Amino acid sequence: MNNLNVRFGLRDMFLDGVRPAAALIKYVNINGQSAEIDALDLKHKELNDLLRAVALQGISKVTVKNVFGQRYIGTRLYLPDPEKRLEIRISGNPGNDLGAFLNGHRIIVFGNAQDGVGNTMDDGEIIVHGRAGDIAAMSMRGGKIFIRDNVGYRAAIHMKEYPGKVPVLVIGGTAQDFFGEYMAGGIVILLGLTLKENEPHKAHYIGTGMHGGVIYLRGRVEEYQLGKEVGVRPLDDRDRAVVERYVGEFCAHFGLSAGKILQGEFRKLLPVSKRPYGKIYAY
Amino acid sequence: MYSYLLPEFIVERREDRCIACRVCERQCANDVHAYDPELERMVSRAEACVGCQRCAVLCPTGALLIRPHPAEYRPNSSWTREKLQDLKKQAETGGVILTGSGNDKPYRIYWDHLVLNASQVTNPSIDPLREPMELKTFLGRKPDTLEIDLDNGGVKIESALHPNVPVATPIVFSAMSYGAISYQAFQSLARAAKEAGTLFNTGEGGLPKEMRAAYGGNAIVQCASGRFGVDPEYLNCAAVIEIKIGQGAKPGIGGHLPGEKVSENISVTRMIPRGTDALSPAPQHDIYSIEDLSMLIYALKEATNYEKPVSVKIAAVHNVAAIASGMVRAGADIIAIDGLRGGTGAAPKIIRDNVGIPIELALAAVDKRLREEGIRNKCSILAAGGIRCSADVVKAIALGADAVYIGTAALVAMGCTLCQKCYTGKCNWGICTQDPYLAKRLNPEIAGRRLVNLLHGWSHEIKEMLGGMGINAIESLRGNREHLRGVGLAEWELDVLGVKGAGE
Amino acid sequence: MLVKRCFASERRLPAKESEACGLFGVMDITGKRFGGEMAISAMKNIKVRGNGLGGGFAVYGLYPEYRDYYALHIMFQNKMAKEQVESYLVENFNIVYDEEIPTNPDVNLFCPPLVWRYFVAPKKKGEEQALSDDDFVVSRVMYINTSIEDACVFSSGKDMGVFKGVGFPEEIAAYFRLAELYAGYLWTAHSRFPTNTPGWWGGAHPFSILDWTVVHNGEISSYGTNRRFLEMHNYYCTLFTDTEVMAYAVDLLMRRQGLPIEVVSRIFAPPLWDLIEHMEEREKKLYSTLRMVYAPLLINGPFTVIVAHQNEMFGLTDRIRLRPITAGAKGDLVFLSSEEAAIRCVCPDLDLAWTPRGGEPVVVRQGSRDHLLSLPESV
8 A cells, every 4th residue: 555655645747856956967058157058858847946056156147948848937036136137048938937926037038938928927027039828927016028929818917016116018919818807007018010901909808807007009909809997098198108118129129120010000908997896896 | 874774783872871981982983873962972873883892892881782683574584684684785786795704604513513532541631731742733745754864873864855834833823914904913913923933824915025024934925816915025035825726705706905995005015006906816817727726836836946835725615625636736735725614804795605615524525535545644734714712623633634724713812703894994993994093903912912812722722632632742633533523413424524423 | 446337316426527637639631640759758748737647648540450440448457347348249249359458567557457459340230220330339338338347448439549547648658658559640648637536547538439539628617517418318427527528528519410510619619698799690690599509518617628530630728718728730740739838849840839719629630721720810
């Protein structure tokens, strides 16, 4: 029975077989202030062990190649020295929760990202040269995320802000349903660059439950695609300045020219109320 | 105010005792009492009274008697007064009826149908006043076996150990967020936990920055669906991180902290704009299934460098045993189960009173299931929802819990009288309110002391009960159902609880 | 334990499994056969989506030399069960060939049962002549699975087969020697994360009936409604998993009622009424009627499925996309998976990778490019 328990009690699919740091050194190549990691054979935790180790060694730039689905890249970088910032350049296809709880570092992905990019991210920057999966920027509280192409369901869900801390999400393409659901703060810009001429955005239930923050949407969207908590306004000068600033940054990251993008028609989506559910209860 | 409703309470004032000092008037946030200068005496508006008894307790001459209003409709077992009143409220507002505190309906309380054992003749009972009696408990995942290398008088433990957190007594304060309760109440819990060597739970409202250094080491910090106040420092300053999936009072639904309660300080702690509703979605939107739970568990372990145990809290629901097994396999180091009678600051009454299962049955089923699968040692179990006294604690541990969460009991220790109006924000006891005038009635030093006293009294009683059973370390009680017998329970109930009937 | 029994009272039904998983499917649309390396490596890549309590593979184009016969894969807990099943098989089928399915004894798995395969043709007698071969086989499989102790038919189609058991998928693959012995034009694979009975071989995926196989991720909240509706149509759920319900629903709608995938997917994951409101009249009528008639087969709650049968595979998620799916294409190969990384790790230079809208099927058919039809609604 004991034998049975050991084998069948519990198999930790995440930690079983994780090698100690000493066995991982061969995957890192350190060159002065920068390092290169080959992630091809690395498990999720092993890659993050290495990233933490190089960060603690004072490295400031890491290139990670051959990434295939490793999760939580950048998450384990809450470092003793709060000023220490790492730049991680990823080639491949990083796994879920890329930059979850990210603490001010910079991640650049050359490839597509999966679900949960910047989940509950605190600060820093994530730049994806490709598309991202579902719940991009979920509960994001600070920092910036730039996605060149499309995103999946529920992007920007429950993004937040408070004085001095306003997260920014810029998406080059379009989004799927429940875009900006529950949004409580932050700035989201959806550019629609992957859509055809006059093709409406793909998302339905845009901003459903939204009660804070702002969405700047470029391109066509039908009234019924919007959640009932959302109002539509034209941009004023201050909005223009915000859009110009972040579209400029977006274009700088991806080598695009901002002029033509800014000529498109933008609309501003705002919550109708800060208290969408104030009236549903009988006290 | 509603029309067509009978008042819930009657306010009786003994005019011969009342000195019109107006204490009652000042103490009542519901404006029940007022001084009428023409009549030169106090008058009352009974229909506004919630029965919190603040005025009666503080009346210097004992002039006030507050009791349930005796008016009745024609007796009807199906259409009770409560049902009728609710119908009338909804007819006027079209709203969802809110309530506070735990389920008050007469579901069977199994604690009251379980009796404990004591040693007689065949082994000695132990006297806890003079003999050692140990309540220290470790919360976290344990390995199946230890590889130990004893060389040259040294000890080297080869096995990888998961983080564990010790508590001096198996009683932990359950999740009550700053926002749901006042800063003073929140701080009272933190102080008491620290002094008593146990833990308090921040709930999902964050942990104010200024409290992190002093109280983080005694904090279970929640990462819930709203992700309020979750930053890397919050996670890393804590003793334990808890993923809140559900709550016994409102399984399967989220919550709204109304915007008027989101004050400056709460806005900063929750990290949301001032005055906006703090919406907690029903699900965590990165957890739609068990492998997603695993993903968040490991995300939190990654975010804290594998230094903290991760707890997952669920409401006790129908498939709780299977769910618990999945949670442990997903990597949870602690599983917290909150039963049908668990409390809340605000919940739709229809949910509170109808959804979930009693903690006693859930706990027994979970413990059994994890043992059958050989994974009980992989997690600690925290039982919550309706633990009212130290005997409930002992019974919970004998059914299989490692420790219990107490919420309502702690609130009562601070002054709460279970008036169930937490959601109005007008708590006269200064507990469940953000009104500074009301909140300052609660002195964290005094309330903290009362909580420590409570823990002390319960711990002592637990020691007495353990001693009686001939047990001098709490771990020998855990899952020891030999020390429980059922009274007045049906066959299926005894089966689920895994205990014999009394006399069997 | 291979199969769970039927119970007289609903109260005695075992608790349904909740499970969540990793999925993968790959098909060559020209019908060219290939080995299992891609499916196995992909499952290894998404190992953390399972917990080692179940893994399995379905392979199509597996037995070309016996393509006209039903290939029965049967697990036995003991010799007695095998004798019982074999005497039943002899009574009902002509057995063309049978053998033990080769396994690698060096792979250490939990209580592996005896696993045997039989290539058979139905032996219909009397009134049974009126039954189609398929219906006859279904009834016989149902009989074995519900009435013979310790035996489980886990694969019963032609020119295809399921291999599954308790372990991580790569262990199951090694145990059944999939990479060395077999080739097919379509592989689906599943890694399981159940919250129920460990050590239960029958509960692993893929689940199959005839040549329909289903791999599934999620927990169906409508299980009770779906199951009791299917029971009305003589499908008896013996495994108490969501997947079984899916497989029977597919068999009922597609094989017996002849509905195309495009319609069936709208039954499982119908458009929301809000959106139906904005459709043109023809569509509005179609979707409203489908929802009305097939309400008991709305699959509610989070799911992703990959359903396969001869020359066809489709992937579908629930209508609000609570579970992930990614599709990929490279030349004649089309992939479906829970995570893009699992596809990229076996085919880094995809021509295309896309994620369909919730409830929008990706249909992969031999000799066609129908999978591209899901592109306009994808990101």
